[in-house]
Amino acid sequence: MKNLxxxxxxxxxxxxxxxxxxxxxxxxxxxLYYTQFRDLFVSRLAPFIxxxx
Amino acid sequence: MALIxxxxxxxVVFFLACLAIxxxxxxxxxxxxxxxxxxxxxxxxxxxFFAALEVVVFGLARFGLLRQNIVLxxxxxxxxxxxxxxxRLAKLARAGVCHVRWASQSPLTLSVVTLVLxxxxxxxxxxxxxxxxxxxxxxxxxxxxxxxxxxxxxIFWLSYSFLVGQAHLLIxxxxxxxxxxxxxxxxYLGGVLTAASLFVLTRKLVSSxxxxxxxxxxxxxxxxxYWQMSISGSPDIWMAFYTTLVVLAAARGVxxxxxxxxxxxxxxxxxxxxxxxxxxxxxxxxxxxxxxxxRSWKWTVLCGLWVLPTGILPLVRNALWTGDPxxxxxxxxxxxxxxxxxxxxxxxxxxxxxGFDRSLLGITAYPLRLALEGREYGVGHYFGPLIIAFAPLLxxxxxxxxxxxIAAGMWAAVLLSNALVSQEARFLLPAFPIALALIFCGVAxxxxxxxxxxxxxxxxxxxxxxxxxxxxxxxxxxxIPVALGLERQDVFLERMAADYPTAAxxxxxxxxxxxxxxxxxxxxxxRPPFIEGRPEQSWLMDPDRLADSQKLLDFLYxxxxxxxxxxxxxxxxxxxxxxxxxxxxxxxxxxxxxxxxFTGFRIYGQRVPVRVTILEVIPTSY
Numbered sequence: 001m002k003n004l005x006x007x008x009x010x011x012x013x014x015x016x017x018x019x020x021x022x023x024x025x026x027x028x029x030x031x032l033y034y035t036q037f038r039d040l041f042v043s044r045l046a047p048f049i050x051x052x053x
Numbered sequence: 054m055a056l057i058x059x060x061x062x063x064x065v066v067f068f069l070a071c072l073a074i075x076x077x078x079x080x081x082x083x084x085x086x087x088x089x090x091x092x093x094x095x096x097x098x099x100x101x102f103f104a105a106l107e108v109v110v111f112g113l114a115r116f117g118l119l120r121q122n123i124v125l126x127x128x129x130x131x132x133x134x135x136x137x138x139x140x141r142l143a144k145l146a147r148a149g150v151c152h153v154r155w156a157s158q159s160p161l162t163l164s165v166v167t168l169v170l171x172x173x174x175x176x177x178x179x180x181x182x183x184x185x186x187x188x189x190x191x192x193x194x195x196x197x198x199x200x201x202x203x204x205x206x207x208i209f210w211l212s213y214s215f216l217v218g219q220a221h222l223l224i225x226x227x228x229x230x231x232x233x234x235x236x237x238x239x240x241y242l243g244g245v246l247t248a249a250s251l252f253v254l255t256r257k258l259v260s261s262x263x264x265x266x267x268x269x270x271x272x273x274x275x276x277x278x279y280w281q282m283s284i285s286g287s288p289d290i291w292m293a294f295y296t297t298l299v300v301l302a303a304a305r306g307v308x309x310x311x312x313x314x315x316x317x318x319x320x321x322x323x324x325x326x327x328x329x330x331x332x333x334x335x336x337x338x339x340x341x342x343x344x345x346x347x348r349s350w351k352w353t354v355l356c357g358l359w360v361l362p363t364g365i366l367p368l369v370r371n372a373l374w375t376g377d378p379x380x381x382x383x384x385x386x387x388x389x390x391x392x393x394x395x396x397x398x399x400x401x402x403x404x405x406x407x408g409f410d411r412s413l414l415g416i417t418a419y420p421l422r423l424a425l426e427g428r429e430y431g432v433g434h435y436f437g438p439l440i441i442a443f444a445p446l447l448x449x450x451x452x453x454x455x456x457x458x459i460a461a462g463m464w465a466a467v468l469l470s471n472a473l474v475s476q477e478a479r480f481l482l483p484a485f486p487i488a489l490a491l492i493f494c495g496v497a498x499x500x501x502x503x504x505x506x507x508x509x510x511x512x513x514x515x516x517x518x519x520x521x522x523x524x525x526x527x528x529x530x531x532x533i534p535v536a537l538g539l540e541r542q543d544v545f546l547e548r549m550a551a552d553y554p555t556a557a558x559x560x561x562x563x564x565x566x567x568x569x570x571x572x573x574x575x576x577x578x579x580r581p582p583f584i585e586g587r588p589e590q591s592w593l594m595d596p597d598r599l600a601d602s603q604k605l606l607d608f609l610y611x612x613x614x615x616x617x618x619x620x621x622x623x624x625x626x627x628x629x630x631x632x633x634x635x636x637x638x639x640x641x642x643x644x645x646x647x648x649x650x651f652t653g654f655r656i657y658g659q660r661v662p663v664r665v666t667i668l669e670v671i672p673t674s675y
Contacts (some may be wrong), residue, residue, distance in 0.1 A: 015503070023509040025443050030513060032425045033438035034520070043657045044527055 055538030058234070059181035065230060069472040070099065070245075071142055072128065075135035077102035082138075084313055091148035093253050093301065095141070097317065099246055100298045101619045102131075103223070103291075104324040104363045110222040111366050117204035124229045131295035137361040155262060165266045168522075172273040173245065177527050179283035180241035182532040183302035183542055184233055185550040187655065189286025190575035191590075192217065194233060195649040197225040198577065207374040210584040210591040211576075212396055214268040219327030220288035237284075243291040244282025248272055250297040251486040257304075258494040259455055271514070272486060274521025276528075277435035281482060284532055288328065292483035295324040296335055300463055300487055303342065312352050315343050319359030326364035330379050331471070331480050336360040338466035343458055381592070395626065396598050399589030406430045409476050416472045420444070433478025437521070440488050442513050446495030453494060460487045494590035528656075551575045551655060555620050555665050562644050562667055567615025572624055573650075584612060587624050596626035609670050616643075620665040640668040 077098025081087065088094035109127060113119040123214050156166040184194055192213035199208060208214040223243075227236025248269050256265040272278055281290045298321040306314030322336035336357070344353040368378035375381075376388040381400060406429050408422070409415075419430070427434025451461045467484035471477070496514070499506050508655040535545040546553045552575035560580045563569060570586040588594040593612075599605045605627060609617075617640060623631040624637065634640045645666040652661045 017501050019505045022445055023354075023505055025445065026509045026513050029425070029438055029442040030516060033434065033442075034516075036425065036427060036434050040656065043659070 055536065055542075059178065059536050062181060062232055062234040062238050063177055065235050066242050067241065069128075069239070070242055071139075072132055072135065073099040073102035074105075074142060074145065075138035076131045078106065078141045078543070079135055081317075084317065086313055086317065088305070088379075090253070091145045091151075092249060093144050096246060096250050096253065096298060098138075100295060100321055100324070101317070104219075104295075104320055106226070107219040107222045107324070107327070108362060108366065110226050111219065114200060114222065114225055115205050115370070117202065119200075119225055119229045120202055121229055121231060122511075124226065132324070139470050152262070156266065159263070162263045162266060165263070165270050167252050169248075169270050169273060172270070172279070172525070173248075175525065175533070176273070176279055176283045177241055178536045179279075179529055179532040180237045181234055181536040182284060183535065183546055183550070184237060184284075184286050184551075184577065185355075185546070186284055186286030186656075187551055187575065190550065190552070190577040190674075193286050193288070194224060194236065195223065195576045197221055197228055197236075198233075200225065201228050203369070210586075212381060212400060212590055212591050213374070215371050216330070218329055218332075219324065219363065220291045220329075223288060223291070224286075237286060240286065240288055240290060241282050242280065243288065243294050247282075247290055247294040247297060247486055250294055250301065251490055252323060254297055254301060254460070254486065255490040255493055258450065258460070258490055259497045261454055261497060264493055264497050267514075268489055271437070271439060271493070271517065271521070272489055274518060274525060275435070275437045275485075276521070276524055277432070277479070277482060277485070278438075279525050279528070280435065281403070286307065288447045289479075289482050289547050292328045292332055293486050295328075295502060296463065296467070296483040297486045299325065299335060299339055300456070303339065303346075306403045307346060307455045312347065315347070315352055315356045316359045319356040320363055323360035323363030323365070326360060326485060327367055329480070330382070331474065332383075332483065333364070334466055334470040335463070335483065336364065338463055342462060345411035346455075356493075389548045393588075393592050393595040393597075395588050396590070396592050396594075403589075404475050404477055406476050411473060415476075416469075419472045419476055420468065424479075428476065431475075431477035431479040433481075436478065436481070436485060437517055439513070439517055440485075440492055443496055443510070446499050446510075447491060447497070449498035450491045450494035457494065459490065460491055464488050464491065546578065549655070550578065551651045552620075553578055555618070555650065555663065558646045558665055559618055559667065563616055566613075567670075569616040569618060569622070570609070570612075570614045571618040572622075573618070573620050580672045581616075584614065586617070586627075588626050589624075594624075594627070599627070599630070602630040602637070602639075605630045606634055606639055606670075610673060615670050617668040617670065618665060619668065621663050635668070639671050641671055643667045643669050 074095045077100070078094065081098055088097065094174030110119060113123060153166060156162040174322040184190065186193070192211055196208060196211060196214040197218045223239040224236040227233060227239050245415065251272050252265045252269050255268040256262055258456070259265065260360045278290070281287060299318050302314050302318035302321060306312060306318065308548055318339055319336070322339045325332040340353055342358045347353065371380045372378040375384065375391065377384045384482040408429055421441060423430040424436065424438060425434070427498050447461070451457050464484045464487045467481060470482055496510050499510055531549060534540040535542060547557070552573045555573055556575070556578040559569060559571070563581045569579070569581050569583045572586050574587070574590070576583065576585060585591050586594055588596055599608055622628065631640065645664060647662055648665055649660045649662050652659050
């Protein structure tokens, strides 16, 4: 039982680490993906942007 | 009036869909096959009917019999043959009502279903706008227009016409029925059927109707999808429908133990292959899978043979015309004497990105690059970020039985072949629904694995749905007014169709005999008889063979070219020869005009002024 407990906690830590890693991956992919559309949004929304300014 | 016309065209498409389901059901029964699920059966039926219809239309077009009265006769005969198959429509309608009633029990699902229906409506309206797709105005619609009502023959001055496949016959069918809007409507129908097959696939993988609706919504809000199924004028979306059916039919073959389903999967795989050269990887993957699963040469060969009727006709046609079934990509080996090196290089360059890299590193990085550097890899970013973002979750989805295995195998085969052959992401559309279904299967599984993952997935999904809604709304606002009759068609075309102002000027200016040689890409709206003169698109304009001005002039006489349209310059390899002809008085300026056209991708909306000049080729007697 004593040996099992550190094992479980190690597994839980590993799972949390993987989950955090996955979320960081999501943040990175989303950031890089939507950045690509900057030029397009600027060109499509130019009239609105200039009006807003 | 425009709205009534749009409604009438969509009604024709709706009737064809009903006919496909009714008649296809009879075809399915004749193979002693049936399915419990009404929607799944309707999809197999529609798939079989349209695959068979394409074969019939191919034969009619080949002999110049693709005329309205003959087409109506064929469809009438199919309607009679459908017999009791029509009764299946009532069953399908009841199943549809059940789905919506079930969805209305949960506000979240109901809102998703509502959004799905709104997307279908917007896409249908966009499909009813006049055709303005760039590739479509170049060849998807131009080649069927040139072949309409006459026997199909090779068009060497339009090299891309050899890429016209079985799915393009739905475009020809629409034109034969009286309008290119019916053709666009049939492409839209391909999108609707793909969405329905994705619904069935996801529901089977995830065992949740709500997830199936969310997947369909994500699919419809993907820029590549709403572009392809509404205004692109390219029939590639039908490949996505048939590829999904291949996976479903093969899995059904394993589930039921009825091996005839592998033959049905073969027919669907043939329909994918018949649409585009790159589609041949789907039947290859299917046949390999069939052998691995059944371990029977007999059934593997049978599965492979069923691919041929629906897939091989465009290859036979090209082989008869040129000696190269995959013209022009194998010509340098099969008939080297006929190679136009300049045009071939241009076509290869056009179907490969600048950063094409077949090394192990290049292939490994390709899936990431196509999503995150999409502009350089065949507009891969139009597929959205979900596949690449949720890719790690695939490990959770591929555990889910044979359906997930074959779906993953098919996706891997298409992705790998694409990475090895072209690295043009837009050619991945056939496998996109499968990829999306698998990814959402993984997302659904991940929701059981901790709060932080759930929040991350929900955030990513919500962000994409908002992005999809906003981008589709922005995109649609250019096309909806003309479909509703709020904008005149010619004003819309001047605004949205590349090279239309040039074509309109040519149409206004030229009358009389002789062909017009033009040096611009978008040919569909030209009315005088024309040929394309850009050497990168015309197999006839070979800079090696037409090396000097006299040879060029002889070629113009031989092709009965009486007019040239320069907009604004001559193509670079011939610029000096054409200029020499002008200086010698063999070409005489007749009229000119200043128009504007798009530069780069139309979506950026940047226009440049262009000076269009029409020149007359002085006849030899002068």
